[in-house]
């Protein structure tokens with residue numbers, strides 16, 4: 001490899017050829033401001049805030065896109081550079097609503113941070129903010145185009161290609177085709193666009209007030225479930241180390257906020273494995289449709305319903321753990337607690353914006369009540385904790401309530417890509433063979449590779465399985481099935497890259513490096529659990545014994561399974577769900 005010797009702001013450094021000026025500067029702790037740049041995305045170089053001077057050249061260059069060369073002398077802090085950077089910010093501000101105090105990204109906005117650094121509180125240019133309507137048509141995502149700084153990050157992360165360029169010059173904008181509202185497109189509501197947006201132009205729909213209202217209503221018994229991926233991510237919101245497990249602190253904080261009971265989605269993940277494993281074995285033994293594909297990621301469900309309706313028969317009929325929890329919270333739970341089910345208000349804390357949409361689907365009410373009343377993302381519950389003035393880092397850890405807080409290691413690994421498959425294989429093997437599985441870890445389905453494979457021998461038959469995350473990888477698997485070239489028996493698909501640890505409702509600033517730390521943390525939690533197989537969860541076994549009967553039984557079918565619908569070609573989403 002060739003190396004380059006360069007000087008940046010009078011400091012010498014040697015870097016491999018191909019390193020950009022931005023990367024080289026970072027190595028010697030020189031921070032160059034950026035806006036369109038994101039460490040996990042391709043270089044866009046359209047905002048020019050990272051402009052720097054190069055000795056011997058008569059124009060500024062973009063540090064994020066310019067590779068360094070041997071002998072280069074770079075200046076990042078000259079008057080020319082500062083004037084350019086301030087000019088870029090003033091130009092953006094001239095066309096940007098100045099309502100930071102009311103903006104959902106207040107304190108977490110990259111533009112706001114740069115304005116603070118450069119002491120810019122107002123543009124010297126004449127303000128001309130476009131009078132565009134805010135799109136809050138979907139139950140998951142809000143788009144405020146007035147705040148868009150046209151960085152193009154969202155375009156790249158949207159694997160459904162919902163967003164595109166429109167118009168030219170000063171009218172240039174990022175918008176769905178024909179300027180449709182998100183609700184009228186095939187948006188899967190994954191929220192990936194909201195997690196990379198540097199400003200408040202795309203964000204999760206805020207449902208926190210609905211939860212405060214329920215908590216303050218003395219006639220409501222308000223319970224909450226925490227998804228597996230949230231316990232290793234919410235610490236980021238409070239300045240803790242990436243991937244730190246904070247389950248006990250989160251449980252304690254939710255009790256301080258006023259929830260009557262704090263439960264665990266991992267319980268419902270174990271329940272999902274009971275139903276899904278039984279469904280897989282039923283399909284194998286009875287020659288029914290294979291491969292079977294998991295159905296616990298609502299972003300993925302939206303995708304297949306919208307784009308591959310002829311393949312819907314391959315989906316497992318199981319509801320997601322969130323919805324299974326909801327159905328049980330409105331039936332079994334009030335029964336054992338002797339509470340009127342109509343007084344129960346069930347809240348989910350999810351890494352996911354698509355779960356907000358899922359909870360509103362018409363069919364998610366088989367108990368006679370809405371399975372789930374409100375879904376909050378990791379970001380929203382962090383806001384509630386902050387506004388309750390709770391010292392999250394210092395709070396004493398507490399345990400989940402029982403019985404819906406009892407879970408296994410198999411339940412927690414649902415939070416990472418490959419986790420549902422691994423949890424299912426642990427149970428499928430033991431249920432089908434009646435023998436103990438010695439090695440519980442299916443390393444082949446772990447990690448961030450796009451499509452992973454593994455196989456397991458069950459009663460002399462080799463079962464080949466696959467795991468895909470991200471919609472581009474999901475498409476590849478579906479095309480294999482379509483062409484008759486798929487020899488998998490069971491497939492796990494998650495919408496978001498990395499699975500739920502990388503969900504669109506996770507703390508802003510999630511990168512590949514952070515996702516990796518969350519995954520390691522999730523597997524560590526699994527390793528430390530006394531029970532690591534879903535079919536050994538004593539609370540789930542009691543639920544079957546006292547209430548449901550057996551997996552795939554009549555009551556299980558009614559409460560825990562569902563059906564999927566092709567999306568109307570005219571994108572009439574109202575046929576599929578109603579807004580609450």
Ligand code: SF4
Nearest residue numbers: 158187188190191193
């Ligand atoms: S929510 Fe997901 S599918 Fe919809 S626009 Fe954003 S990235 Fe694309």
Ligand code: SF4
Nearest residue numbers: 148149151152154197
């Ligand atoms: S919506 Fe956000 S991510 Fe997309 S182009 Fe605008 S500022 Fe960038």
Ligand code: SF4
Nearest residue numbers: 297299352496500503
């Ligand atoms: S992968 Fe997880 S966060 Fe993403 S849409 Fe699916 S359930 Fe939601």
Ligand code: FES
Nearest residue numbers: 045047048050064
């Ligand atoms: S960060 Fe370099 S051009 Fe935008």
